[in-house]
Amino acid sequence: MYTTSFFATFLASLADIYLDLKFDLYGFFDKGINWEYIVIFIVIYPAANILILNFFPYKKNIIKQITYILLCTIITLCCEYLSLHTEVFYYNGWKLWYSALCYPVIYTILVLNLHFIRKLNKIQSQ
Numbered sequence: 001m002y003t004t005s006f007f008a009t010f011l012a013s014l015a016d017i018y019l020d021l022k023f024d025l026y027g028f029f030d031k032g033i034n035w036e037y038i039v040i041f042i043v044i045y046p047a048a049n050i051l052i053l054n055f056f057p058y059k060k061n062i063i064k065q066i067t068y069i070l071l072c073t074i075i076t077l078c079c080e081y082l083s084l085h086t087e088v089f090y091y092n093g094w095k096l097w098y099s100a101l102c103y104p105v106i107y108t109i110l111v112l113n114l115h116f117i118r119k120l121n122k123i124q125s126q
Helices: 002-022 037-054 062-085 096-125
Strands: 026-028 089-091
Touching (some): 002 037, 002 096, 037 096, 062 089, 062 096
Antiparallel strands (some): 026 089
16 A cells, blocks of 8 residues: 555646746646645655555446546545645646546546556565
């Protein structure tokens, strides 16, 4: 879980560097680098990742797994929408439906990453 949380944080920072700082499509709080973002980066991203992966239905059928990812996407979109209206987050060319397309891909990558890390650990322990 920790390895995948670090991966999720790296992935988020990479996206934020390009989409926020380079292309100025969205941002947190005010334009540019903000100290408040560190709390989101260090606490929220890893915590959300651990929650999502901890409750993922690994041993269920693919329909339940897809449904879970879509439910997580909807919850995340609601949080993003709330953060837009509380001025924690702002759009500058980004749209909510872009996020709706990105989140299922991101969550699938995180699940696959955790699966890969677990396989590596199993191979290493043999």
